[in-house]
Every structure is written in C-alpha cells, then in structure tokens.
Amino acid sequence: MEQRGGGLCSSLQNCVNAIHKAHTSHSTKHIIKGQIIIQQSRGESVPGSAASVQLFSCSQVDPNTGKGKMSGIAKLRDGKTNKHSGIKITTYEIKFHVEPEFGIPGAIVIKNQHKDRFFLQSASLKDSGNRTIYFDCNSWVYPTHKTKTERLFFSNTSYLPNQTPKALVELRKEELTSLRGDGTGERKEWERIYDYDYYNDLGNPNKGSQHMRPILGGSKTYPYPRRCRTGRPGRNQDNQTETIKLDMYVPPDERLSPKKLSEFISNSIQAALHFVLPEAKSLFGKDSGNFESFDEIRDLFTSSRNQVVEGWVAEKLKRMVAPDLFKKITQASKEKPTEFPLPRIAENELAWKDDEEFVQQMLAGINPAVIQSLETFPPKSKNGVWSTIKQSHIEHNLDGLTIEEAMNQWRIFILDHHDYLMPFLNRMNTKGVCAYASRTLLFLRNDKTLKPLAIELSLPSSSGGEEIHRVFLPSMQGTEAALWQFAKSHVAVNDSCHHQLISHWLKTHAVAEPFIIATRRQLSAMHPIHRLLDPHFKDTMHMNALARSVLINSGGILEKTLATGEISMELSSALYKDWRFDEQGLPADLLKRDMAVPNPDRPGGVWLLFEDYPYGADGLEIWAAIKTCVTNFCSLFYTNDESVRSDDEIQAWWWEIRNVGHGDKCNETWWYSMTTLTDLIEALTTLIWTSSALHAAVNFGQYGYAGYPLNRPTVCRKFIPEEGTQEFAEFLRDPDKYYLQMLPERFEMTLSVALVKVLSQHTSDEVYLGHRSSVVWSDNEQIHQILKQFRENLLQIEKRISERNKNPQLKNRWGPAKITYKLLYPDTSNDGFKGGITGKGIPNSISI
Incomplete structure (x- = not known):
C-alpha cells in the first residue's frame, strides 16, 4: 500500500528499520569460539542441547548486575565422542556472540536441563585476540531441577582477593557463600556444600549398648578434628548419633572418579574372596579357630584358595550387602582367581x-616416626612411674660404654608404647584380648x-596399686x-595399633579433612593457594567417609x-590431645623426638643424629623440595608480610581451621599467627607434606610388612606365660603351638591381611608429587616453571635415594628381609599406569 508522497506506511517502515538494526547489530558482534x-560414565547419556553455556566477562561490568557482562547462550550440539583409556570423551564445538567491548571471558556458567548429571572435564575458549582461555573444571554438573541453580566455573587465571577484576568480585563472593550453605538440613547428593560436624556417626546404639561409642x-x-557435615537424621535410640550409610554425602567435587571407585571396589572384592571368605565360618558366627602351623599362614597367599561363593555363604551375604554389590561379588568369584604375591617380608x-629386622623396621618400616632418643634412664612415665629396666640388664650390651656415656653420645633409643596405652589396658583386655603396654630400649x-x-611389658595392677612389669632380654x-x-610380638601389636590409629588415620586422614573443608569454604577457586592445594586434597574426603562406614565405626574392620x-577411636582422641600442627612437619618432628639437631645448612634445617635413618634422610630431602616449591610459588603472589595480613580469604581460612576445623585446639598458643609470609609457607609446606609424603610413608608399605601377620600381628590372645603356671607347662611342651594360639584367630588375621592389601595398592588414575592431572591448570608460565623445577629436584632426590640404597655401608636401608626402602x-616418571603394589611413589594426596 502506498501513502501520499510515495513513502512506505509507518508500520512497515518501522519493521524494516528494526530488521536493519538487528542485522547491523548482529554483524558488529564478535564471536568467541x-x-x-x-566425560561419560557407563549408563549415563550426554546432555546435548539440553545443556547450555554462557560467558561472564572479567573486564567489563554490567551496570545492572554489578557482575561481568554476559554473552549469548550457546547450546551443546553435535558432540564428537571418542574413547580414551576406556572412558568415553565427548567434545562439543561452541561459539558465543558478544558485544565488541565484551573483553576477556573470566567465568562460564553451565545450565543442565538434562535428566542426568554429567562430568565436565574442561572448557577452552579463544577470545577476539586469539588468546586461549582454559577452564580446568573436573566436576559434576547436576540437573538444574535438582540444584535450582546453574554451575559456575572460573578460568585458570589466579587472583588474590584484592586483585580480583571488578567484574568477577561479586561472582567470587557468591560462589563462596553458596559453598558454605546455612548449616541446616540433610545434604543431598547434588549439593556442593561444605560444613563441619563432630564424629557422631561411629556408634550404632540401635544394635545395643555394646555398639554405643x-x-x-x-x-x-574427647577432642577431635571435625569431619564434613552430612545432616543425616539421628538413630531411634540416640538422636545424637547419626545413621551410617555406605553412600553417605560427600560433596561432588570430592568424590572418587567412576573409574577409581570401580577399581577400588574390585580390589576389595578380590582381596575378600581370596583371604576372608575361605574363613567365612567365623564371619557368620561359626568359629574357625587358630592356624595350626606357620605353613598354613604362608598358604594364605597361594592362588589355589577357594574363591567360589556358594551355598549358605551366598545366602548370608545376600542378606548382608546391597544387591548390586552382591552381584559383583558372585561374578568375581566365578572369574579366574587373582594372584596375590607373598608379602616381601615373607620372601625370607x-x-x-x-632381631635386626625387628629394630630396622622402626627406622624404615611403616611406622618410622615413633622411635626417639632416650632422655633419662631408667625411663619414666608422665605420672612419675619408673621403668624396672635396670642398669644390669643392659650395660653389658653397650659395646664397652657405660649407660651415661652411651646416652651422652645419643646412642640409646626407645620405642615407647607405655604411657598412652596404660589407662586403656583394663578395657582392652576383655573378650580374649591380652595386651601389655611396652617399652623397648635400643642401642x-x-x-x-x-x-x-x-x-x-607392663600391666595395671588389679588392685589399683603399682604397675606390674616384666623385663625380657634378647636371647x-x-x-x-x-x-x-x-x-617382640606384643611390642609389634602395640606398634600395629599405633600405626593404624595414630600415624595413619589420625595424623594424615583425620587431621587433613578440616583443612580441605576450610579451603573450599574460604578460598575461592581462583585463589592461587586454593589452586596450589587442590591436587593434595584429591579423594581424601570420600576415603574418610568410606572409613567411617566400614573401618573405624562400631563393629568395623579396625575394631x-x-x-x-x-576403644580404638577413643584412643585416637586421647592421642589427639597431644597433636600439634607445628610439630606435624618433619624437621620439627625429628627435633621433638631428639632424632636430629638444628643445622641451617642441612635439608630442612636439621642434622640427623645418624644419617642411616631412611625415613628421616629421604624425608628431609622431600620436605626441602616441597618447601622450595611452596616458597617460590607464594613469592609470585605475596611480596611481603603485609600482603599476607591483608589477604582476607587467607585470614578467614586460617581462622576457621584453628577455631572450627580444629576447634578443640583453638586456645593453643603454638598455632602460626599467619601474619607473615614465613607463617604461610610453613603451614602450606606442612600440609602438603602431610597429604603426600607422610601418608605415602605410613600407607603403601603395609602389605609388604603387615601383610604377613607373623611379622606384625594386630592382637595377641594370650599373655606371656610365667614359670610355675599351667600355661608355662603348655608353652614348654610346644612353643610354636603356644605362639600360634597367641596370634589372632583365622578370620581376624585374614581380614587384616585383606585390608592392608587394599590399602597398599596404587590406583591407575593416581597423580604423583610434582605432577598435575591437567597441563592447563594455570595460565601463569612462571608457575609452570616452578613446578618443572620441583619435578627436577624430585628426580635428583630419586637418584640420591637409589645411590643410598646401593651403599653397603647404609645397612638400615635393607634389613635381613632385603626390603629396600622406597x-x-x-617415582616422578609419570609414565602411565602405575596401579598395584609397588612399594614406591608419592601420590599428591591421601587418596586411599
């Protein structure tokens, strides 16, 4: 239709103008590709177009929101799928239309409207300047109908809080707030909430008073580090005690990967089938008794043991475990039996x-951080009770020295399992357990x-009087x-309990969890210290949750x-009373035990009393390398002490660790003040040492040493007989039979072997010290150079360890069993699969 003057009607003209404007606007937009x-898990589909992505600018602020400007929406379409190491990887090509002044992307937000969760491995973008920006995600993205919110990821650029681009400040705050939650309600699988709770889920009062803890x-x-809060409901008989679930809440980013979980379950099933189920009669209330000979114990490791689950055993199992787990067990029982190597200690x-092997393991075994120099002779307990070891017992055995001369030369040592055990012995020595407290002197x-x-060996008096002591001399x-x-076997029992409950569980697993929670709650994912620590927290919280379900709970494997x-966990609480974070570092620990003296020119600033202490010698080099890496890393971001004091996130992080995570220790004066760069470096070095090297030292040798119960029994069923008694007569008739009756019964022994077999295995997806799971975890080239130098330092340490292990003068690096200390x-080679029992390698984290 024409109007006068030949022009278009106004409505049509407006429409044309709008189309032109839209076309012009679209043509001036920039494209970011x-x-x-x-990653696809078995049984889960990829989200496709049901998932969408948007970008946040880190350089341009939207005045309406106070946050970075947002891009248009890009949907995940036409992904290409390939397999890598048995895992399906789907790659989506995406592009975003942005305003010309959009700037650099600093965050992405994912909206998942698919029915399933999916595992987002990474994202990468090329901005208008052809710069590549990486997002190292490695996290589950759950459907928004469950989470009620989208999922945010920051790029791999690190910022201290006061250096955060203005466009990302609010996003940084909001993300941390969401991770803290409000401290109420039961946590759901898809929630990413980190909060603290007590260990109130170890007992099961519904099963009776004997299961109350x-x-x-x-x-x-009962002081203790905190665990992650799950909010599970209380039990009927005791509302303060939470219910236990195998699938209890663990924040999604802390869970084992599907591959690792499958591998862990498979290893556990195979160990149970080989070691435990052949003794299943005692498992189901039918006593299987003791081993009749030492050869029977060695036969535990032959591949001919029956693994078939059938008959009444299968029926019992079916009622005890979940259907999917029962299916896996029965399937595994029909497969070719798994070979289980003879533990290294049993090869000889x-x-x-x-005797030499007995004492060498105190320096290079799986509990090498207990031995200490003797300060006074005879030894004296904290409550003033003197030992009954006399000068005449030992002075003839000091290579011509008097006791005073030997002590002045720092040549008498003690393995002391006396003071902390004595208050618990009466409660321990029930139900067939016969335990002493022990002191072992060495020259x-x-x-x-x-x-x-x-x-x-000592016992409390039955009448409440003086302790009862017996002294045994080498013969x-x-x-x-x-x-x-x-x-010696009773000493080994003490050391086994201390190792598992204190050196392993308490001083690595338990004390680390509050640090992880505080890091997630108070340090943004873009904080450089968060990125430094992140690989050292991998899988720890999930492993701790599994431990609370099957290991340390009432009726669990450790009990x-x-x-x-x-009283196992109660005992660990008693030892936590003496725990100090500032003594968790290796140099401080060595000084405390008088195994070293200060020397600023030596690794770690200390000098070992004698260099042939494998744990101390190798450990100090690892410690020094970690500290150098941490120092160089921190110096990139902190120029002076004031820059540490003014970091609000670091200050909140440290306050929360001290006052909440380790809140029962909040009034101790030994905590670092966190007012200097030195404080920060010491704290981070200690935390990384604990999570990597210390855990490796006490964990991965378990099968080699404790897998052979004769070497490290975990319980004794008889006291040592005394002359004139019926037991002594039995002992004289057949010492070997008496000894076998003193050891754990068949089921307990095989259960212990199965446990250390599982714990000693490296998983195939492990990431080792000096390495990262992704090469693009940071965009800072200086950081990559620092990590490269760290790896080179570790490589040199490996060479020196190998040289020491070949040195015939260093006899403590291989005892009579010829187990080389590794x-x-x-093991920095990072040459692919390292799964299995290797007896070497330092994983980044407490991941088993």
Missing part, C-alpha cells in the same frame, strides 16, 4: 624372627644399626629365646582386627 569436553570432637574429654622365611652400634637391649636359644620372641577393639621414592 571454544570447546566443551565431557562416644561422640568425638566438641569436648575436653625366617626374617620376621630376626646404636658403631655401624649405625640398632640392636635391642630390653623389652619391658638366641632355648626357652628364653622363645619368650623373647613372644615379647575387629586391632587389640584396641571397641616408601619415600617419588
């Missing part, structure tokens, strides 16, 4: 009896090996030699296998 990479944490009586059939020979001097033949061997039984060998 990129890739989204998703004290709440650990929050009291002077008599090595476990050797440092001229060749720097140790020899035992005496073992004192090579006859009755005295057999009694000496019994005494069934350790002499400490039902538990602190970094």
Whole structure:
C-alpha cells in the first residue's frame, strides 16, 4: 500500500528499520569460539542441547548486575565422542556472540536441563585476540531441577582477593557463600556444600549398648578434628548419633572418579574372596579357630584358595550387602582367581624372627616416626612411674660404654608404647584380648644399626596399686629365646595399633579433612593457594567417609582386627590431645623426638643424629623440595608480610581451621599467627607434606610388612606365660603351638591381611608429587616453571635415594628381609599406569 508522497506506511517502515538494526547489530558482534569436553560414565547419556553455556566477562561490568557482562547462550550440539583409556570423551564445538567491548571471558556458567548429571572435564575458549582461555573444571554438573541453580566455573587465571577484576568480585563472593550453605538440613547428593560436624556417626546404639561409642570432637574429654557435615537424621535410640550409610554425602567435587571407585571396589572384592571368605565360618558366627602351623599362614597367599561363593555363604551375604554389590561379588568369584604375591617380608622365611629386622623396621618400616632418643634412664612415665629396666640388664650390651656415656653420645633409643596405652589396658583386655603396654630400649652400634637391649611389658595392677612389669632380654636359644620372641610380638601389636590409629588415620586422614573443608569454604577457586592445594586434597574426603562406614565405626574392620577393639577411636582422641600442627612437619618432628639437631645448612634445617635413618634422610630431602616449591610459588603472589595480613580469604581460612576445623585446639598458643609470609609457607609446606609424603610413608608399605601377620600381628590372645603356671607347662611342651594360639584367630588375621592389601595398592588414575592431572591448570608460565623445577629436584632426590640404597655401608636401608626402602621414592616418571603394589611413589594426596 502506498501513502501520499510515495513513502512506505509507518508500520512497515518501522519493521524494516528494526530488521536493519538487528542485522547491523548482529554483524558488529564478535564471536568467541571454544570447546566443551565431557566425560561419560557407563549408563549415563550426554546432555546435548539440553545443556547450555554462557560467558561472564572479567573486564567489563554490567551496570545492572554489578557482575561481568554476559554473552549469548550457546547450546551443546553435535558432540564428537571418542574413547580414551576406556572412558568415553565427548567434545562439543561452541561459539558465543558478544558485544565488541565484551573483553576477556573470566567465568562460564553451565545450565543442565538434562535428566542426568554429567562430568565436565574442561572448557577452552579463544577470545577476539586469539588468546586461549582454559577452564580446568573436573566436576559434576547436576540437573538444574535438582540444584535450582546453574554451575559456575572460573578460568585458570589466579587472583588474590584484592586483585580480583571488578567484574568477577561479586561472582567470587557468591560462589563462596553458596559453598558454605546455612548449616541446616540433610545434604543431598547434588549439593556442593561444605560444613563441619563432630564424629557422631561411629556408634550404632540401635544394635545395643555394646555398639554405643562416644561422640568425638566438641569436648575436653574427647577432642577431635571435625569431619564434613552430612545432616543425616539421628538413630531411634540416640538422636545424637547419626545413621551410617555406605553412600553417605560427600560433596561432588570430592568424590572418587567412576573409574577409581570401580577399581577400588574390585580390589576389595578380590582381596575378600581370596583371604576372608575361605574363613567365612567365623564371619557368620561359626568359629574357625587358630592356624595350626606357620605353613598354613604362608598358604594364605597361594592362588589355589577357594574363591567360589556358594551355598549358605551366598545366602548370608545376600542378606548382608546391597544387591548390586552382591552381584559383583558372585561374578568375581566365578572369574579366574587373582594372584596375590607373598608379602616381601615373607620372601625370607625366617626374617620376621630376626632381631635386626625387628629394630630396622622402626627406622624404615611403616611406622618410622615413633622411635626417639632416650632422655633419662631408667625411663619414666608422665605420672612419675619408673621403668624396672635396670642398669644390669643392659650395660653389658653397650659395646664397652657405660649407660651415661652411651646416652651422652645419643646412642640409646626407645620405642615407647607405655604411657598412652596404660589407662586403656583394663578395657582392652576383655573378650580374649591380652595386651601389655611396652617399652623397648635400643642401642646404636658403631655401624649405625640398632640392636635391642630390653623389652619391658607392663600391666595395671588389679588392685589399683603399682604397675606390674616384666623385663625380657634378647636371647638366641632355648626357652628364653622363645619368650623373647613372644615379647617382640606384643611390642609389634602395640606398634600395629599405633600405626593404624595414630600415624595413619589420625595424623594424615583425620587431621587433613578440616583443612580441605576450610579451603573450599574460604578460598575461592581462583585463589592461587586454593589452586596450589587442590591436587593434595584429591579423594581424601570420600576415603574418610568410606572409613567411617566400614573401618573405624562400631563393629568395623579396625575394631575387629586391632587389640584396641571397641576403644580404638577413643584412643585416637586421647592421642589427639597431644597433636600439634607445628610439630606435624618433619624437621620439627625429628627435633621433638631428639632424632636430629638444628643445622641451617642441612635439608630442612636439621642434622640427623645418624644419617642411616631412611625415613628421616629421604624425608628431609622431600620436605626441602616441597618447601622450595611452596616458597617460590607464594613469592609470585605475596611480596611481603603485609600482603599476607591483608589477604582476607587467607585470614578467614586460617581462622576457621584453628577455631572450627580444629576447634578443640583453638586456645593453643603454638598455632602460626599467619601474619607473615614465613607463617604461610610453613603451614602450606606442612600440609602438603602431610597429604603426600607422610601418608605415602605410613600407607603403601603395609602389605609388604603387615601383610604377613607373623611379622606384625594386630592382637595377641594370650599373655606371656610365667614359670610355675599351667600355661608355662603348655608353652614348654610346644612353643610354636603356644605362639600360634597367641596370634589372632583365622578370620581376624585374614581380614587384616585383606585390608592392608587394599590399602597398599596404587590406583591407575593416581597423580604423583610434582605432577598435575591437567597441563592447563594455570595460565601463569612462571608457575609452570616452578613446578618443572620441583619435578627436577624430585628426580635428583630419586637418584640420591637409589645411590643410598646401593651403599653397603647404609645397612638400615635393607634389613635381613632385603626390603629396600622406597616408601619415600617419588617415582616422578609419570609414565602411565602405575596401579598395584609397588612399594614406591608419592601420590599428591591421601587418596586411599
């Protein structure tokens, strides 16, 4: 239609103008291209166009929101799928239309409207300047109908809080707020909320009073580190005790990968089938008794043991475990039996009896951080009770020295399992358990090996009077030699309990969890210290949750296998009273135990009393390398002490660790003040050491040493017989039979072997010290150079460890069993699959 003058009607003209404007506007927009990479788990579909992505600018602020300007929406379409190491990887090509002044992308937000969750591995973008921006995500993205919100990821550029681009400031604050939650309600699988709670889920009062356990944490009586809050409902009989679930809440970013979880379950099933189920009669209330000979114990490791699950055993199992797990067990039982190697200590059939092997393991075994120099003779307990070990017991065995001369030369040492055990012995020595508290004295020979001097075994008096002591001296033949061997076994029981409950569980797993929670709650994902620590937290919280379900809970594996039984976790709480974070670092620990003296020119600033202390020598080099890496890293971001004090996130992080995560220790004066760069470096070095090297030292040698129960029994069922008693007569008739009856029963013994077999295995997806799971975790080239130098330092340490292990003068690096000390060998090759029992390699984190 025409109007006068030949022009278009106004409505049509407006329409044309709008189309032109839209076309002009669209043609002036810039395009940012990129890739989204998703991992597919078995049974889960990729989201496709049901998932969408938007970008936040880090350089341009939207005045309406106060946050970075947002791009248009890009949907995930036409992904290409490939397989890598058995995992399906789907890559989506995406592009975003942005305003010309959009600037640099600093964050992405994912909206998942698919029915399933998906695992977002990474994203990468190319901005208008052809610069590549990476997002190292590695996290689950759950459907928005569950989460009620989109998922945010920041790029791999790190910022201290006061250096955050203005466009990202509000996003940084909002993300941290969402991670803290409000402290109420039961946590759901898809929630990413980190909060603290006591260990109030270890007991099961619904099963009766014998399954009640004290709440650990929050009291002077039972202090303890905090765990992650799940908000599970209380039990019917005791609303303060939470219900236990195998699938209890763990924040999504802390969960094992599907591949690792499958591998862990498979390893556990195979170990149970091989070691435990052949003794299933005792598992289901039918006593299987003791081993009849040492050969029977060695036969545990042959591949011919029956693994078939059938008959009444299968019916019992079916009622005890979840249907999917029962299916996996029965399937595995029909497969070809898995080969289980003979533990290294048993390759030499008599090595476990050797005195030299007994003491060498105190320096290079799986509990090498307990031995200490003797300060006074005779030893004296904290409550003033003197040992009954006399000068006449040992002075003839000091290579011509007097006791005073030997102590002045720092040549008498003690393995002390007396003071902390004594208050618990009466409660431990029930239900067939026969435990002593022990003191073992040792002498440092001229060749720097140790020899035992005496073992004192102690019991509380039944009348509440003085302690009852027995002293045993080394002997090579006859009755005295057999009694000496019994005494060594009781010491090994003490050391096994201490190792599993204190050195392993408490001082690595338990104390680390509050640091992880505080890091997630108070340090933004874009904070450089968060990025430094992140790989050292991998899988720890999930492993701790599994431990609370099956290991440390009422009726769990540790209660069934350790002499400490039902008071196991209570004992660890008692030892936590003496725990200090500033003594968790290796140099401070060595000084505390008088195993070293200060020397600023040596690695770690200390000098070992004798260099042939494998754990100390290798550990100090690892410590020094970690500290150098941490120092160089921190110096990139902090120029002086004031820059640490003014970092609000670091200050909130440290305050929360001290006052909440380790809140029962909040009034201790030994905490670092966190007012200097030195404080920060020491704290971070200690935390990384604990999560990597310390855990490796006490964990991955377990099968090699404790997998052979004769070497490290976990419980004794008989006391050492005394002359004139019926037990002594039985002992004289058949010392070996008496000894076998003293050891754990068949089921407990095989359960213990199965446990250490699982714990000693490296998983195939492990990431080792000096490495990262992604090469694009940071966009800072200086950081990559620091990590490269760290790897080079570790490589040099490996060479020096290998040289020490070949040095015939360093006899403590391989005892009579000829097990070379490699538990602190970094193994930096990163040459692909390392799964299995290797006895070496330092994973970044407490991931098993």
